[in-house]
Amino acid sequence: QVQLQESGPGLVKPSGTLSLTCAVSGGSISSNNWWSWVRQPPGKGLEWIGEIYHSGSTNYNPSLKSRVTISVDKSKNELSLKLGSVTAADTALYYCARGTRQTSIIFRYYYMDVWGKGTTVTVS
Amino acid sequence: SSELTQDPAVSVALGQTVRITCQGDSLRSYYASWYQQKPGQAPVLVIYGPNNRPSGIPDRFSGSSSGNTASLTITGAQAEDEADYYCNSRDSNDNHVVFGGGTKLTVL
Numbered sequence: 001q002v003q004l005q006e007s008g009p010g011l012v013k014p015s016g017t018l019s020l021t022c023a024v025s026g027g028s029i030s031s032n033n034w035w036s037w038v039r040q041p042p043g044k045g046l047e048w049i050g051e052i053y054h055s056g057s058t059n060y061n062p063s064l065k066s067r068v069t070i071s072v073d074k075s076k077n078e079l080s081l082k083l084g085s086v087t088a089a090d091t092a093l094y095y096c097a098r099g100t101r102q103t104s105i106i107f108r109y110y111y112m113d114v115w116g117k118g119t120t121v122t123v124s
Numbered sequence: 125s126s127e128l129t130q131d132p133a134v135s136v137a138l139g140q141t142v143r144i145t146c147q148g149d150s151l152r153s154y155y156a157s158w159y160q161q162k163p164g165q166a167p168v169l170v171i172y173g174p175n176n177r178p179s180g181i182p183d184r185f186s187g188s189s190s191g192n193t194a195s196l197t198i199t200g201a202q203a204e205d206e207a208d209y210y211c212n213s214r215d216s217n218d219n220h221v222v223f224g225g226g227t228k229l230t231v232l
Contacts, residue, residue, distance in 0.1 A: 036221060038223075045208075045210065045223065045224075045225050045226040046161075046167065046210050046212075046223045046226070047223065048220070048221040048222065051221065059220055059221075060220075061220065062220070095166060095167075097167075099221070101214070102173070107155060107173070107174065108153060108154045108155070108214075108218075109154060109155035109157065109172060109174075109213075110154060110157065110212070110213060110214045110221070111157035111169055111172035111212070112157070112159070112167075112169060113169045113178060115166040115167055116166065117166055
């Protein structure tokens with residue numbers, strides 16, 4: 001089955017850029033899915049950062065949009081996250097997740113059915 | 125509005141039934157999905173769509189929806205169900221993903 005593995009530096013300096021990669025195995029990043037980054041500050045809830053489709057189409061959380069770039073590398077079957085101008089408030093556990101959108105005349109639904117284990121990033 | 129609202133904490137006696145709710149305007153357009161997160165673990169999808177359970181999720185978990193409110197019901201709660209639960213959907217314009225603030229479930 002599809003598995004996701006996040007990787008990247010665990011420590012980033014304030015005002016620097018956070019860069020993470022999510023490797024997709026057991027499936028193709030070119031499948032009919034949206035690939036998201038989600039973060040969770042210590043002791044807090046889940047926050048959606050943004051998503052990308054294999055075509056390169058992206059959607060970002062409005063609160064982070066000015067600092068975020070999500071990209072996909074189909075040759076490596078991976079997606080990447082860059083978050084600029086980081087502060088201590090960006091310290092969090094960062095997850096990548098596979099999203100599925102299903103729509104019909106009657107209903108719409110969306111879910112994230114595959115998650116990576118997450119990687120901790122500390123800004124200090 | 126693109127916000128989803130959940131009660132911060134709910135408790136249930138072992139073996140009893142508990143309902144966790146999620147409110148938001150986007151739920152008039154989208155069914156909610158629900159995730160269980162235990163300490164130190166990634167979220168796990170437990171309910172999606174009208175009332176669909178991924179493989180491996182016990183049938184004591186069920187979902188329902190009415191108007192702007194979605195509910196996750198656990199019928200016969202077990203000790204292992206103690207966790208944080210998050211609802212999730214897309215916003216009404218379909219441009220963004222939103223999460224509820226999470227509900228901490230305690231099984232007494």
